[in-house]
Amino acid sequence: EAGVTQSPTHLIKTRGQQATLRCSPISGHTSVYWYQQALGLGLQFLLWYDEGEERNRGNFPPRFSGRQFPNYSSELNVNALELEDSALYLCASSLLRGNQPQHFGDGTRLSIL
Amino acid sequence: GQQLNQSPQSMFIQEGEDVSMNCTSSSIFNTWLWYKQDPGEGPVLLIALYKAGELTSNGRLTAQFGITRKDSFLNISASIPSDVGIYFCAGRPLDDYKLSFGAGTTVTVRA
Numbered sequence: 555e556a557g558v559t560q561s562p563t564h565l566i567k568t569r570g571q572q573a574t575l576r577c578s579p580i581s582g583h584t585s586v587y588w589y590q591q592a593l594g595l596g597l598q599f600l601l602w603y604d605e606g607e608e609r610n611r612g613n614f615p616p617r618f619s620g621r622q623f624p625n626y627s628s629e630l631n632v633n634a635l636e637l638e639d640s641a642l643y644l645c646a647s648s649l650l651r652g653n654q655p656q657h658f659g660d661g662t663r664l665s666i667l
Numbered sequence: 668g669q670q671l672n673q674s675p676q677s678m679f680i681q682e683g684e685d686v687s688m689n690c691t692s693s694s695i696f697n698t699w700l701w702y703k704q705d706p707g708e709g710p711v712l713l714i715a716l717y718k719a720g721e722l723t724s725n726g727r728l729t730a731q732f733g734i735t736r737k738d739s740f741l742n743i744s745a746s747i748p749s750d751v752g753i754y755f756c757a758g759r760p761l762d763d764y765k766l767s768f769g770a771g772t773t774v775t776v777r778a
Binding site for chain 1: 697698700702707708709710711712715717755757759764765766767768769770771
């Protein structure tokens with residue numbers, strides 16, 4: 555069974571640009587979660603999508619947005635990039651039913667120059 | 668989200684040692700998860716706990732769901748060099764599908 559896949563692995567942008575990160579969940583998982591992990595810090599919850607709908611979002615500005623497609627894959631978009639957006643962005647997926655655990659991809663390293 | 672206190676923040680291990688870390692929350696959780704993250708990779712699920720008092724092992728790893736439902740611990744027995752990494756606890760409070768994560772415990776091999 556293929557795990558959660560994320561692309562690209564690395565992304566280099568400059569301030570003010572826009573970034574798009576992609577995530578494919580484990581087959582059969584309908585929920586996708588996005589987290590930001592800044593260097594040396596823990597995981598900060600960004601967004602949760604299930605069945606194409608945004609179910610919850612963390613304490614991040616509106617320039618962080620995303621969507622989930624009919625095949626349950628997801629995109630995270632970050633507009634007007636700032637230096638402090640440099641981080642590892644992790645995607646996780648799970649079955650929504652019950653207390654199913656989240657399984658993570660290896661992340662996209664976003665560097666803002 | 669909920670605040671999870673994970674301790675210790677870091678630890679040094681010597682091969683063969685048993686090590687322990689724990690996580691506490693300010694509210695009741697119905698799920699506790701433990702993950703390990705190696706450099707350049709995403710967190711990997713180690714153990715999932717769903718019932719108060721539950722004790723679950725995965726090889727040399729053992730984790731317990733605290734009876735109060737507000738804490739959990741992870742033990743690593745007979746540690747080996749590949750145990751180094753960052754261990755995260757995560758919990759799901761009642762009536763919420765969103766996980767809260769601890770800040771992580773960084774495990775390093777003592778020279």
